[in-house]
Amino acid sequence: MSPRSARLARLSRSVTFSACHRLHSKSLSDEENLKLFGKCNNPNGHGHNYKVTVTVRGQIDPVSGMVMNLTDLKEYMQEAIMEPLDHKNLDKDVPYFTQVVSTTENVAVFIWENLQRLLPPGILYKVKVHETEQNVVVYKGEETTAGK
Ligand SMILES: Nc1nc2c(c(=O)[nH]1)N=C([C@H](O)[C@H](O)COP(=O)(O)OP(=O)(O)OP(=O)(O)O)CN2
Numbered sequence: 001m002s003p004r005s006a007r008l009a010r011l012s013r014s015v016t017f018s019a020c021h022r023l024h025s026k027s028l029s030d031e032e033n034l035k036l037f038g039k040c041n042n043p044n045g046h047g048h049n050y051k052v053t054v055t056v057r058g059q060i061d062p063v064s065g066m067v068m069n070l071t072d073l074k075e076y077m078q079e080a081i082m083e084p085l086d087h088k089n090l091d092k093d094v095p096y097f098t099q100v101v102s103t104t105e106n107v108a109v110f111i112w113e114n115l116q117r118l119l120p121p122g123i124l125y126k127v128k129v130h131e132t133e134q135n136v137v138v139y140k141g142e143e144t145t146a147g148k
């Protein structure tokens with residue numbers, strides 16, 4: 001390695017949280033919601049044990065040997081994920097989901113936006129959310145023009 005080059009690494013940490021929700025869109029009729037979401041539109045909701053893996057990317061600091069201190073990442077994830085979401089009814093307890101359907105996609109975006117407010121600029125790389133063992137969403141902060 002040349003003396004001027006810096007090594008880039010990705011660092012990940014996972015947490016699990018439990019929450020309940022109901023898939024229901026205010027833009028659709030009750031019949032359309034039932035047709036679209038099926039059992040996940042059950043009026044009394046259903047629960048999941050979510051697993052979230054957060055990945056940050058950056059230079060390995062030559063002095064500390066770290067991309068960032070995992071102790072700090074742990075605290076940010078506590079504030080951005082566990083405090084707002086663990087043991088909550090996503091649709092009723094989390095204001096964000098009163099207007100946004102609580103799909104795993106939108107849970108990942110919610111977590112991304114919360115973490116962006118706390119982490120050093122440009123370091124957040126990926127948020128991966130397992131809603132079940134089989135169902136997983138990855139969000140990397142990408143946006144596109146609506147409908148494209
Ligand atoms: N695009 C999405 N589709 C669906 C989501 C979602 O978040 N994004 N969520 C659901 C339900 O909330 C739920 O996650 C689906 O539950 P289920 O079908 O029970 O999940 P599994 O496939 O893992 O369970 P199996 O036992 O294997 O059927 C629906 N769609």
Ligand SMILES: [Zn+2]
Binds near residue numbers: 021047131
């Ligand atoms: Zn669900």
